[in-house]
Amino acid sequence: MRQVRPVFRFKKIVWWSTTTCDYDCVYCSPRDKDGKYRWPTAEQKSKLIDFIKHNSKEVNKNRTQLDIMGGEPTLWPDFMNFCEEASKYTSVFLSSNASRTERYYKNIKPGVIDDLFLSFHPEKADPEHFIKIAKIMQNKTTLRILILFFQPYFDKCLKFYNQVKEMIDNKELDIRLTVQRVDVSGEDVRRAFLKDLNKEQEKIFLALEDVRSKFSPSQRSKEYNKIKEKYHSLESPAFLVDNQEVDGQHFRNSKLNNFIGWDCYVNEGNVIRVSADGSVHPSVCGITKLKYNAYNDDITNFIDEFKTLSPVTCDRLCNCATDIKLIKKVNSLAK
């Protein structure tokens, strides 16, 4: 049977730490910057650390990741203490807009942040300040710089790109320009993805989306089955290289990330998403939600919840490189 599965055992927690940010980028989703969630309380922080410790205990530390995103995580006054504690059990990856002071970044102890993604948001970011922060951090961590290449700031972004190349003394530096699109027409952006699907897949995508928007979670399984029956003649997308390492970026670039209708074993437990309210999902895509809440519950009472291996039917494009590596088995729509 065709399968996608992880090459080795790894444990990753993707933590959307806050929806509070000191920037207000026009291309940013409101749910990432609406200020609804700030940061965990001391008690919630302690529960989250317990969960991180529990989650990483079966694997070597270099096969663990706590990937922290926001909002802007560094605005939390206790953030670096939290990272120091977490780094005893897991590698820590951080995405930040580099807006904090030079002193803040100088005070970060070496070895606490393993990977740092500094994102340059041209509407607000000050190029000179950004470069100073990058210079401070380049010897303390693996540094990556992401330039959000937003068309109205074309010149600023390009100039900044060249400045970084000249001024940062790091031959290994990973610096990328990422094109940002903003939907100015009011068109449903979600449907813009449909250009990557063929007609038959498009029908299924829309049908599955309708189920998600019109039916309650308890009714969805029955509705999904109806769609499976209706599209039984569909062929399984031919894309798998069994037993060969899967590169998530390659999958997306080659548009092989369409697992709609596939049985996906997100519950296998390699990847956990913790949202800014502490809710927990067994994949970055968030297709299902566990009862366990990482801020409010004691992990020792919920260990069994992570042992369930029932697959879910994928109903969306798999756009996260980490999710792409989760176990999936042959297209259930083609069974």
Ligand code: SF4
């Ligand atoms: S810095 Fe990031 S989180 Fe903040 S508004 Fe910009 S894109 Fe959104």
Ligand code: SF4
């Ligand atoms: S989007 Fe979610 S459900 Fe679909 S294949 Fe990826 S991880 Fe699985």
